[in-house]
Amino acid sequence: MNELINELKLKVIDALNLEGMTPEDIDDNAPLFGDQGLGLDSIDVLELIVLLEKNYGIRLATPQEGKEVFKSIAVMAEYVAANRKK
Amino acid sequence: MTKVYCTGCGVVTPVGDTPEAVFQAVRTGRSALRLYQAGPEPYVASLLSREGFDGPSFFEDIAVKAARKALEQAGLEPSCPRVGLVLSTIKGNVELLDREDVSLAASAARIAAALGMSTPPVVVSNACISGLAALLQGMRMLRDGAYDHVLVVGAEVQSRFIVSGFQSLKALSLQPSKPFDAARDGLNPGEAAAAMVLSGEKKSPWELVDGAVRNDANHISGPSRTGEGSYNALKYLLPLVNREKLAFVNVHGTATLYNDEMEAIALDRAGLLDVPVNALKGIFGHTMGAAGILESIVSMLACDKGVVLPTRGFSELGVSRPVRVSAQEMPTQGSEFIKLLSGFGGVNGALLFRKGGAQ
Amino acid sequence: MKHVTIPSGADLSALYRQLAGDYPKFFKMDVLSKLGFLLTEMLVADEPDRFRPREDRAVLVFSREGCVANDRHYAATLADFPSPALFVYTLPNIVTGEIAIRNKYEGETSAYVLEKYDEKRLWALVKEAFQDRITQSAVVAWIDCLSDTAWQAEAWLVTREEILK
Numbered sequence: 001m002n003e004l005i006n007e008l009k010l011k012v013i014d015a016l017n018l019e020g021m022t023p024e025d026i027d028d029n030a031p032l033f034g035d036q037g038l039g040l041d042s043i044d045v046l047e048l049i050v051l052l053e054k055n056y057g058i059r060l061a062t063p064q065e066g067k068e069v070f071k072s073i074a075v076m077a078e079y080v081a082a083n084r085k086k
Numbered sequence: 087m088t089k090v091y092c093t094g095c096g097v098v099t100p101v102g103d104t105p106e107a108v109f110q111a112v113r114t115g116r117s118a119l120r121l122y123q124a125g126p127e128p129y130v131a132s133l134l135s136r137e138g139f140d141g142p143s144f145f146e147d148i149a150v151k152a153a154r155k156a157l158e159q160a161g162l163e164p165s166c167p168r169v170g171l172v173l174s175t176i177k178g179n180v181e182l183l184d185r186e187d188v189s190l191a192a193s194a195a196r197i198a199a200a201l202g203m204s205t206p207p208v209v210v211s212n213a214c215i216s217g218l219a220a221l222l223q224g225m226r227m228l229r230d231g232a233y234d235h236v237l238v239v240g241a242e243v244q245s246r247f248i249v250s251g252f253q254s255l256k257a258l259s260l261q262p263s264k265p266f267d268a269a270r271d272g273l274n275p276g277e278a279a280a281a282m283v284l285s286g287e288k289k290s291p292w293e294l295v296d297g298a299v300r301n302d303a304n305h306i307s308g309p310s311r312t313g314e315g316s317y318n319a320l321k322y323l324l325p326l327v328n329r330e331k332l333a334f335v336n337v338h339g340t341a342t343l344y345n346d347e348m349e350a351i352a353l354d355r356a357g358l359l360d361v362p363v364n365a366l367k368g369i370f371g372h373t374m375g376a377a378g379i380l381e382s383i384v385s386m387l388a389c390d391k392g393v394v395l396p397t398r399g400f401s402e403l404g405v406s407r408p409v410r411v412s413a414q415e416m417p418t419q420g421s422e423f424i425k426l427l428s429g430f431g432g433v434n435g436a437l438l439f440r441k442g443g444a445q
Numbered sequence: 446m447k448h449v450t451i452p453s454g455a456d457l458s459a460l461y462r463q464l465a466g467d468y469p470k471f472f473k474m475d476v477l478s479k480l481g482f483l484l485t486e487m488l489v490a491d492e493p494d495r496f497r498p499r500e501d502r503a504v505l506v507f508s509r510e511g512c513v514a515n516d517r518h519y520a521a522t523l524a525d526f527p528s529p530a531l532f533v534y535t536l537p538n539i540v541t542g543e544i545a546i547r548n549k550y551e552g553e554t555s556a557y558v559l560e561k562y563d564e565k566r567l568w569a570l571v572k573e574a575f576q577d578r579i580t581q582s583a584v585v586a587w588i589d590c591l592s593d594t595a596w597q598a599e600a601w602l603v604t605r606e607e608i609l610k
Contacts, residue, residue: 016530019458019472042308043473046255046529054526063256176536183513183520190537191509191560208570209558211511211537219555226573247516250523251532298577301545301554303498307533318500318551322579430533431542433554 005077012073015051016044028074033067045070057085090225092292092439093235094162094283095383096155098148099370100132100276103155108370108380109387112395113415117369119262119274129249129258132276132371142186145179146193149241150200152279157201160283162235164201170233171198171207174220174240175375181245197239205233214338214429215299216240217280217378218437222297224284234286241279242374249275255307257342263372265339265365265397266346266411268404273340276371280380288442292386295422297437298322307430309344313352315434316426320356323424323438331440332361333420334394334412336385338427339365340372341399345428350405352426352434364412368398382425382439389441394418446607449487450599451480464490473530474543475515476593481506481540482547484600485584489548496549503553503574503583504541507567511537511558514590544584553577562587562597572608581605 009023018038030037033045040048045066052058052069058080060066069079097103100118101111111117118132134148141147157164173194182188194207210220217240224236252258252275259272284294300318302310310316335358337349353359366381373380388395394416401413421441428434451460457479461471464486471482485504489495512535519531533539538556545554557570571585586600 017472019469041305043306043530043533049256050254050526050528180516180535183516188516189510189513190558194558195560206560206563206566208566211556211558212541212554213536213538223570223573226576229576230569230573232569232573246523247520247535250527251519251529251535254527254529254532298579299553299555300500301504301542301551303545303549303551305546306539306542314551322577429538430536431538431554431556432545433538433542 001077001081004081005073008073008077008080011051011055012048015047016040026073029072031072032070052080056080058083088229088286090228090284090286090294091288091290092282092294092386093285093287093289094156094160096152096159096281097380097383098134098152098279099380100134101370105383105387108384112366112369112384115396115398117262117398119371125246125249127253128260129253130260130262130274131244132274133244134277143179143182145241145243146197148279149197149239152241152281153201153237153239156281156283157237160285162283164203164237167204168234169203170205170227170236171203172220172224172236172238173197173207173209174216174238174379175209175242176211176213176216177242177248180247181243183247212429212433213431214374215378215427215433215435216375218297218425218427218435219299221282221294221378221437222299225294228284228286236284237281238284238379239279239281240376240379242376243277244275259341262399263341263367264399265341265367266403266405266409267400268402270341270343270346270404273342273367274371276373278370278373278376278380280376280383282379282383291441293440293442295326295438295440296323297435299433299435302432302434304432306432309348309428313348313355315432316349316352316428317355319434319436320352323436324356326438328422331420331422333389333418333423334362334364335424335426336381337363337365339367339397341367347405348428349426350407350409353409354407359408360410362394362410362412362416364395364397366395378425378427385423385425386439389421389423392417392419447488447602448599449484451483453596454594457483468547475512475534477512477515477588477590478534478540478543480588480596480598481544481586484586484598485544485548488584488600488602498549498551500551501579501581502550503580504544504550505555505571505574505583506541506586506588507557507559508537508587508589509559509561510589510591514592540588552580571603575605575608
């Protein structure tokens with residue numbers, strides 16, 4: 001799981017152009033959206049949906065589903081581990 | 087200030103090539119929205135037939151066709167150096183991205199040349215409010231004395247480029263769109279061209295009184311939660327509106343969750359909840375660069391006929407404010423209407439139209 | 446009137462760190478928006494109350510190419526997974542929105558496309574924009590991006606008095 005968490009952090013940093021950030025800067029359990037944590041927005045949710053499909057073959061139908069999955073890197077990693085198709 | 091009149095209109099749409107035909111389609115609920123299977127995901131759109139077309143640019147072709155109709159109705163010779171051209175589009179020839187110079191400027195120059203115009207065009211590209219911003223630009227050119235007549239042309243053709251983008255934003259509906267409805271779930275792309283000739287000569291009863299463009303200063307793709315820009319654009323017009331003569335507000339009504347809610351909030355803040363509201367995108371989809379001009383042309387005709395047109399796709403109010411959405415056609419004595427639009431980049435626009443005494 | 450330029454090919458990330466540094470959304474922008482953002486920083490950095498919301502300032506951005514450079518980036522993602530983050534920048538006016546969001550400019554914003562840089566026409570259009578009775582000043586820019594590394598980028602901060610004199 002730790003390996004997947006680290007992999008996800010790297011992919012999120014790259015996909016969302018989080019300039020200057022390293023995996024160490026992202027707390028596994030910190031919220032990705034909202035004013036705390038990474039402060040990501042609605043376009044970032046959509047880009048993360050693409051990230052899941054591209055890398056793990058997971059298709060989310062709506063941004064609302066995404067908001068659940070993208071609560072934190074730890075939640076995201078659990079979801080990916082349980083649902084990945086590649 | 088110079089008064090500005092609309093002296094000619096032209097349209098090219100999937101539901102008809104005259105304002106009257108489009109008006110009848112809206113009135114009777116005859117929609118051009120169809121399910122298309124092209125590309126990796128299906129989508130519902132209102133598209134023009136390309137049968138028999140073999141020119142270099144379908145986009146420029148429909149823009150020129152709509153422009154010629156408007157010029158003809160206005161009885162205007164386009165080569166006159168006192169006639170200006172404003173083009174409204176978002177993506178122009180983007181479907182030819184791999185092959186051509188797709189600059190909107192190059193398209194505008196070719197459209198001007200095809201029409202035989204002698205003055206250099208300007209393109210206004212303000213996302214989904216482009217058509218309204220282009221009309222406002224045309225009004226300003228007349229008021230500035232730069233021209234005696236300005237041809238304003240808006241056009242959009244759909245392509246994998248645009249459709250895939252809206253799919254990636256999860257903004258498209260797989261059913262005909264339902265503006266302001268509780269079950270709305272997205273927009274439908276539409277193709278159309280629409281043109282107006284604006285003039286300082288009072289050859290028509292329809293006056294474009296004034297307009298405003300305002301930014302939400304909030305988010306590049308999400309509408310403001312307080313309707314800031316849309317409200318501010320409306321606020322600019324309110325002192326000019328004769329409330330007892332205001333027939334309706336023709337809203338943007340894309341049928342995305344956030345747009346329609348935002349417009350409802352803006353209408354509430356502007357004190358316009360008692361005014362009938364309608365949206366036309368359930369008939370011909372979101373025609374993007376053409377929308378502001380096309381929807382204004384249909385709205386002028388509706389006022390001429392004394393009706394508030396129905397909002398196809400609407401049945402149960404699905405916004406937080408009690409907006410008076412016209413589900414059915416209603417009679418009106420009104421002689422003014424407001425056209426309202428919003429778009430990416432946080433832009434919002436409002437334009438006031440008024441029908442004066444007979445010419 | 447104040448006038449600033451950014452030379453073609455300049456290191457925009459370095460310029461951002463020098464001029465702003467507190468706005469990570471910068472790195473998500475396309476090059477057109479980055480240039481608009483930085484030009485405006487250069488124009489208004491020392492204004493008093495610069496982040497107070499205001500409706501009296503317009504943002505008017507002119508170009509020939511619009512956002513064609515970013516259109517090509519987005520089109521390159523079409524073959525497999527279209528990128529929503531690139532798609533939202535495929536509109537010539539997003540740069541005006543980014544400037545408005547950063548500086549809380551709630552006034553008119555507009556993107557114009559001209560066939561070439563034409564000083565006379567550009568300033569005629571700016572003058573016409575001041576027909577809006579609320580507009581008292583404007584950020585005016587010519588930003589023409591041929592690619593991510595080649596552009597013309599200059600901007601002016603103008604007032605109603607300067608334009609209508």
